[in-house]
Amino acid sequence: MAIEFKQHTLSNGLTIVAEIAPEAHTAAMGFFVKTGARDETPDLMGVSHFLEHMMFKGTDNRTAEQVDQEFDAIGADHNAFTSSEITAFWAHSLPESLPKAGEILSDILRPALRQEDFDAEKKVIMEEIAMYQDVPFWILYERALEVYYDQHPLAHRVLGTPETIAPMPRDGMLEYFQRRYSADNTTVALAGKVDFDRMVELVERHCGEWQRTDTKREQPKFTPLPNEFTLEHEAVNRAYLLMVSPAPSLDEEERYAMSMLGQILGDSDGSRLYWALIETGLAEEAQAQYDGRDGLGDLLAFACCDPADLEEVQATIRREMDGLVESLTEDDLQRVRSKVATGTTLQGELPGGRMRRLGQLWTYFGEYRSLEDELAKINAVTLNDLRAVAESYPLTPIVTGRLIPKGG
Structure with a gap:
């Protein structure tokens, strides 16, 4: 399909960015705001996610019920998400319905933020x-990132905590919204069968008066410090283990090699951890994953097992990490290269996937990178690249966290 x-x-x-595919049968549109948990002050932790909820509680032009009804009336698939670094709102519909979907999206991006809605939704967040x-896993994951990132804002929890959400004032949310949800901090991504000029005119009409604030993301210096911790929980009967290691940021070319190295180590099947832990019955779950971020990155290794086997599972993961580079083969590279390429291609088969990929990439990099460019980067990774990224970012956990049964 020509793009x-x-x-x-x-x-x-x-x-406004677009990947136009005249032969597509659907179209998609998303608003991507470069803001998330890392852009919040500690006392407003969770405000980005809370604000995502408030976008669907009504505007000066629509009630919450009307927002849902109008999306349903055009048969649009719509949703939103908040991460540490991006908040996004999107819709996927038939091409002829995209202008209406775009008008609804642009409207909800300027919510009423009524006090009564704020108070009611706060209970939902809690x-x-x-x-x-x-x-x-979520308990351990949030705590591990808090310990690993420490004073860096990437330690912030996306949902916030009861201690930050309960006292959060509506005016604090409003100030954050006005500062971060500015025109110059927002990207509109389009994909599929799109009339680009018409959509530009629509966005200009509905968003042209949005204010510019010149808001910037802080990039404080960060050096991770070694740490180990153990949590106990009365409701669990298994042991959970999570290790965090430094990894390339999203703007480093080494991210391709690290992503593939992570899959060789801990993909859900056929990986080193799969054969060493799952196939042997030593663990029920064992995976590794690279998470690239804006300016930083991390590699996570996770396992779930019988509490009696926790020490052996941890030693096995360390052994697999320590011996990974020496054991790499061309077969490993080809297998994971094919898997990554397949996943990347499947993600881009539908306009909705292309829109989300395009919006996130432009939000992070401010430049266009086609799916074909990404596939070429993946296919160009060599064994020497894998070895080099492991030298730059050794597979040595800096933080190790455990969650075990209470009293265990």
Whole structure:
């Protein structure tokens, strides 16, 4: 399918990017705001995610019910997400319905933020935080990143905590919104069968008055410090282990090699950890994953097992990490190269996937990188590249966290 890239920037700094596919049967649009948990002050931790919820609680033009009804009326698949670094709102629909979907999205991006809605939704957020406290991996993951990133804002929890959400004032959210949800901190991504000029005109009409704030993301210096910790939980009967190691940031070319090295180490099947822990029955789950971030990155190794086997599982993971580079083969490289390429291609098969990929890449890099360019980068990785990234970023856990049954 032929893809054409187009880009336009409004006078207020809002950028519109598109991958146009005239032969596609659907179209997608998303608003990507370069803000997330890392951009919050400690006392407002969780405000980005809370604000994502508030976007669907109504505007000066629509009630919350009308937002849902109008999306449903055009049959649009719509959703939103908040991460440490990006908040996004998107819709995927038939091409003829995209202008309406775009008008709804642009409207909800300027929410009413009514006090009564704020107070009601705060209870929903508190319930969501409590729900995740029943998920063992999530408990360990949040704590491990807090310990690893320490005073760096990447330590912030996306959902926040009861201690930050309960006292959070509506005016604090409003100030954060006005500063971070500015035109020059927002990218609109389009994909599929799109009339680009018409969509630019629509965005100009509905978003042209949005303010520019020249907001920037802070990039404080960071050096991880070794640490180990153990949590106990009365509701778990398994042991959970999470190790965190430094890794390349998203703007480093080494990220391709590190992503592949992580898959060789800990993909869900066929990896070193799979054969050493899952196939042998020593652990029920064992994976490794590279997470690239803006300016930083980390490699996570995770396992779940019988508490009696925890020490052996931890020693096995360390042994596999220590011996990984020496054991690498061309077969490893080809297998993971094919898997990564397949996953990347599948992600881009539908306009919705292309839109999310395009929006996130432009938000991070401010430049266009086609799917074909990404595949070429993946296919160009060599064994020497894998060895080099392991030398630059040794597979040595800096932080190791454990979650075990209470009293265990």
